[in-house]
Amino acid sequence: MTYRAPVKDMLFCMTELARLDEVARLPGFEDFGADTAQAVLEECAKFNEGVVAPLNVEGDKHPSTWKDGVVTTTPGFKDAFRQFGEGGWQGLQHPAEFGGQGLPKTIGAACIEMLNSANLSFALCPLLTDGAIEALLTAGSPELQAAYLPKMIDGSWTGTMNLTEPQAGSDLALVRSKAVPQADGSYRIFGQKIFITYGEHDMARNIVHLVLARTPDAPEGVKGISLFVVPKYLVDERGTPGRRNDVWCQSIEHKLGIKASPTAVLLYGDDKGEVGAGAIGHLIGEENRGLEYMFVMMNAARFAVGVQGIAVAERAYQQAVAYAKDRLQSRDVAGSSGAVPIIRHPDVRRMLMTMRAHTEAARALACVAAAASDAGHHGADEVARRENMAVYEFLVPIVKGWSTEMSLEVTSLGVQVHGGMGFIEETGAAQHYRDARILTIYEGTTAIQANDLIGRKTARDGGAVARALIAKVRETEAQLSARGGADLDAIAARLSAGRAALEQAVDFVVRAYKGDVRAAFAGSVPYLKLAGVVLSGWQMARAALVADQMLKAGEGDAEFLSAKIATARFHADHLMTQAGALRSAATEGAAGVLAMPETAF
Numbered sequence: 001m002t003y004r005a006p007v008k009d010m011l012f013c014m015t016e017l018a019r020l021d022e023v024a025r026l027p028g029f030e031d032f033g034a035d036t037a038q039a040v041l042e043e044c045a046k047f048n049e050g051v052v053a054p055l056n057v058e059g060d061k062h063p064s065t066w067k068d069g070v071v072t073t074t075p076g077f078k079d080a081f082r083q084f085g086e087g088g089w090q091g092l093q094h095p096a097e098f099g100g101q102g103l104p105k106t107i108g109a110a111c112i113e114m115l116n117s118a119n120l121s122f123a124l125c126p127l128l129t130d131g132a133i134e135a136l137l138t139a140g141s142p143e144l145q146a147a148y149l150p151k152m153i154d155g156s157w158t159g160t161m162n163l164t165e166p167q168a169g170s171d172l173a174l175v176r177s178k179a180v181p182q183a184d185g186s187y188r189i190f191g192q193k194i195f196i197t198y199g200e201h202d203m204a205r206n207i208v209h210l211v212l213a214r215t216p217d218a219p220e221g222v223k224g225i226s227l228f229v230v231p232k233y234l235v236d237e238r239g240t241p242g243r244r245n246d247v248w249c250q251s252i253e254h255k256l257g258i259k260a261s262p263t264a265v266l267l268y269g270d271d272k273g274e275v276g277a278g279a280i281g282h283l284i285g286e287e288n289r290g291l292e293y294m295f296v297m298m299n300a301a302r303f304a305v306g307v308q309g310i311a312v313a314e315r316a317y318q319q320a321v322a323y324a325k326d327r328l329q330s331r332d333v334a335g336s337s338g339a340v341p342i343i344r345h346p347d348v349r350r351m352l353m354t355m356r357a358h359t360e361a362a363r364a365l366a367c368v369a370a371a372a373s374d375a376g377h378h379g380a381d382e383v384a385r386r387e388n389m390a391v392y393e394f395l396v397p398i399v400k401g402w403s404t405e406m407s408l409e410v411t412s413l414g415v416q417v418h419g420g421m422g423f424i425e426e427t428g429a430a431q432h433y434r435d436a437r438i439l440t441i442y443e444g445t446t447a448i449q450a451n452d453l454i455g456r457k458t459a460r461d462g463g464a465v466a467r468a469l470i471a472k473v474r475e476t477e478a479q480l481s482a483r484g485g486a487d488l489d490a491i492a493a494r495l496s497a498g499r500a501a502l503e504q505a506v507d508f509v510v511r512a513y514k515g516d517v518r519a520a521f522a523g524s525v526p527y528l529k530l531a532g533v534v535l536s537g538w539q540m541a542r543a544a545l546v547a548d549q550m551l552k553a554g555e556g557d558a559e560f561l562s563a564k565i566a567t568a569r570f571h572a573d574h575l576m577t578q579a580g581a582l583r584s585a586a587t588e589g590a591a592g593v594l595a596m597p598e599t600a601f
């Protein structure tokens with residue numbers, strides 16, 4: 001078995017930190033308590049461990065290939081994707097009225113993690129399909145929803161997200177693709193999109209592209225972008241894919257990682273199909289509101305990419321632990337008769353604990369964010385719904401930015417634990433490192449997440465949501481101190497220092513944003529990392545508190561709970577302590593960033 005899903009930890013996060021019992025009281029989620037979560041997770045683990053995970057190395061060795069516009073995926077992917085659809089996994093979190101199972105995100109996020117741990121390249125196809133489904137659910141007309149959603153939700157068709165063009169990456173104001181209105185209400189789409197994940201492949205009967213483009217009279221900038229649905233095969237009255245639309249895969253990229261995931265250059269309007277010149281598309285929602293709708297899709301996808309970071313970190317950790325128990329090298333520093341497994345060496349333990357603590361902390365934070373999303377969407381009380389939504393939206397750039405940044409450190413440590421063998425491809429540790437490298441780039445780079453965090457999420461409300469979360473961190477500190485004991489006291493002290501650092505940084509961001517805005521942006525990524533390490537560490541502190549209570553009450557699995565406290569303690573001593581340095585960089589580092597003239601570079 002190359003991957004074993006951490007079901008126990010996932011359930012702990014859900015039930016003890018994200019309060020699944022409260023999620024299950026939300027309207028529509030009454031059937032989704034801890035028992036259902038356990039059953040779903042166990043089934044999901046079986047599928048991903050047995051079917052998807054074994055294809056991970058295969059995908060790296062035999063990436064998708066392109067020939068004459070046709071993309072053939074890694075052997076085994078097509079069959080695994082069929083099983084994925086038949087198992088109902090694509091529809092997990094989507095509404096029952098379109099064939100989904102309507103599970104809360106609190107449970108769904110764990111399933112997404114498993115799929116991504118099993119195989120990042122494979123998982124990208126469902127990930128983008130989920131995003132396209134969300135956008136259609138939000139803004140698609142009933143006709144578009146009826147035509148596309150059931151087939152996407154049952155895994156027969158897949159979805160893509162077409163934003164990027166050669167001149168428009170982080171800055172979507174520069175999108176140039178054109179959408180020309182037709183007499184029958186449809187549009188003809190012309191332009192070139194690049195880097196389109198699963199833009200072409202052989203795993204599904206149809207591909208539903210969601211495309212950003214401009215109508216002829218659209219205003220300049222982001223206010224003139226509209227969103228269109230453009231299927232590879234046009235859908236006839238019976239809902240069957242028919243004529244070939246005018247969208248073509250010109251090539252796919254050769255990449256550092258996630259090699260099995262085809263990254264396509266798509267040409268719209270090359271006049272090679274069965275419909276004449278211009279790909280036929282249908283407007284989603286209203287003209288010029290495309291970016292707004294795309295943000296729905298991007299928020300879902302950004303959260304999911306954050307989960308990808310956690311997923312690849314988990315896989316790298318598991319592999320490193322297995323190697324560290326197996327590899328014999330050097331005597332124990334405290335003395336031994338011969339070479340010992342390297343896990344005995346304190347520094348190897350430090351590396352493994354860093355990997356473990358980062359991963360568990362980020363998982364806990366994502367789980368708590370997912371529960372806020374569930375309450376934000378499904379809560380009965382309007383005020384509570386708005387508050388939860390604000391918390392979720394504050395956490396999305398942190399889950400995305402922080403979980404992916406930490407995955408680079410964790411997968412790099414995974415290579416380090418393996419020593420020289422880590423650098424050798426056959427070992428497999430290097431693949432996780434290479435695969436993880438894209439995660440801080442796509443769906444908005446870490447800098448773009450950080451810009452969002454300081455601007456829309458912190459400065460805009462004067463730091464209100466950030467301070468509300470900080471107040472909750474203080475409550476945890478008080479609870480830890482009240483309970484006492486060596487570990488909880490130490491965790492409380494570190495958490496308190498981290499929280500104070502975050503508080504100072506929030507004050508700085510709110511102030512600087514109104515005055516010296518370049519200074520605020522100069523520290524934006526350190527600010528995001530500070531928020532990431534403190535808020536994820538806060539979850540570890542909460543976890544330690546619960547674990548301590550359960551242990552003393554004689555409840556639960558003592559080995560798991562003791563390990564949770566040890567991991568939380570490690571997080572506090574080794575990771576939370578980085579908060580001070582990050583605060584300095586965020587609030588006092590602008591001079592160094594901005595001093596040199598451009599000519600001096």
Ligand SMILES: Cc1cc2nc3c(=O)[nH]c(=O)nc-3n(C[C@H](O)[C@H](O)[C@H](O)COP(=O)(O)OP(=O)(O)OC[C@H]3O[C@@H](n4cnc5c(N)ncnc54)[C@H](O)[C@@H]3O)c2cc1C
Binds near residue numbers: 169194255438451
């Ligand atoms: C494998 C892969 C799959 C992808 N899949 C998709 C997909 O399915 N659909 C899709 O539409 N796109 C996709 N992309 C595109 C991806 O989202 C973009 O590459 C990403 O958003 C960055 O844009 P860019 O490459 O143009 O870099 P640029 O925008 O040119 O950025 C270059 C650097 O400048 C920095 N930068 C730019 N603007 C700012 C700013 N305002 N503040 C601070 N720093 C800034 C960035 O952080 C980065 O470090 C994919 C890309 C890859 C490589």
